[in-house]
Amino acid sequence: MIDLTITHVGGPTTLLEIGGVRLLVDPTFDPPGRRYSFGWGTSSRKTAGPALPVSALGDLDAVLLTHDQHADNLDSSGRRLLSSAPLVITTPAAARRVGGVGLAVWESAMVGDLSVTATPSRHGPAWAVPLVGPTTGFALRPPGASSIVWISGDTVLFPGVLEVASRFTVDTAILHLGKVQFGLTGPARFTMTGRDAVRLCSAVKPRRVVPVHYEGWSHFHEGRAEISAAFPQDALTWLVPGVQTALS
Numbered sequence: 001m002i003d004l005t006i007t008h009v010g011g012p013t014t015l016l017e018i019g020g021v022r023l024l025v026d027p028t029f030d031p032p033g034r035r036y037s038f039g040w041g042t043s044s045r046k047t048a049g050p051a052l053p054v055s056a057l058g059d060l061d062a063v064l065l066t067h068d069q070h071a072d073n074l075d076s077s078g079r080r081l082l083s084s085a086p087l088v089i090t091t092p093a094a095a096r097r098v099g100g101v102g103l104a105v106w107e108s109a110m111v112g113d114l115s116v117t118a119t120p121s122r123h124g125p126a127w128a129v130p131l132v133g134p135t136t137g138f139a140l141r142p143p144g145a146s147s148i149v150w151i152s153g154d155t156v157l158f159p160g161v162l163e164v165a166s167r168f169t170v171d172t173a174i175l176h177l178g179k180v181q182f183g184l185t186g187p188a189r190f191t192m193t194g195r196d197a198v199r200l201c202s203a204v205k206p207r208r209v210v211p212v213h214y215e216g217w218s219h220f221h222e223g224r225a226e227i228s229a230a231f232p233q234d235a236l237t238w239l240v241p242g243v244q245t246a247l248s
Helices: 076-082 092-098 127-134 194-204 224-230
Strands: 004-010 014-018 021-025 035-039 042-045 063-064 088-089 107-113 114-119 137-143 148-151 172-178 209-212 243-246
Touching: 004 172, 088 092, 172 194, 194 209, 194 224
Parallel strands: 021 063, 063 088, 148 172, 172 209
Antiparallel strands: 004 014, 004 243, 014 021, 035 042, 107 114, 114 137, 137 148
16 A cells, blocks of 8 residues: 555646655646647647646656647646756657656656656557657556556557556556547547546556546546446545645
8 A cells, every 4th residue: 555645736737745755747737728739630729727836836856757749748837847847757759858867668767765667658549659659657666665656648548558467566546538539530549438447447456546637628528427437436536636635
């Protein structure tokens, strides 16, 4: 069992405190209303702003960035924040663009005494990877712990992400959901549905499941109601944006 304090800022942006280490995941702090291009004719409008301003974050030990190429995971305000972060951990491709440490899948880095391991993530169908670009998840292990906190990152359900089950015991799974779709790409999905998440959790068997990144943008096609309906009652831990929540 891992003691975790988590504050959901909005979208994928969370502030995590584990064993005295403070991590910010995917900083997005722009106000709502703007439409952002995601490339190849796709775009999305931000419909909700952050529940907390950057000034409320306090000191950080690192930023975990699942990818830098989409504004719903790193927007203009988030990019400015990176320049003052003591450490950024991300994909090798993103590290070349924004700086920091780039981890290939299953590589690890230390933030204080906390181990951070990159886990597989595929942000859409296999054919879309050259267009969408690389993404990553993160497995966080405090010293002496037999289990991890796992951040899925923006991913669909595919064999790579299921491999987490064979490598780790997952205490808390923070899952990026929302069923991202665009008109231009038809039925193709770029993040998991609630049903996908159920299948994933049946393999990974986390003690606790925390949904994030399912609201606040026009490209999401499943919200809390649809995600809740896919899971057994009380199987999910829902966060109130801006409220610090202690999980143990």
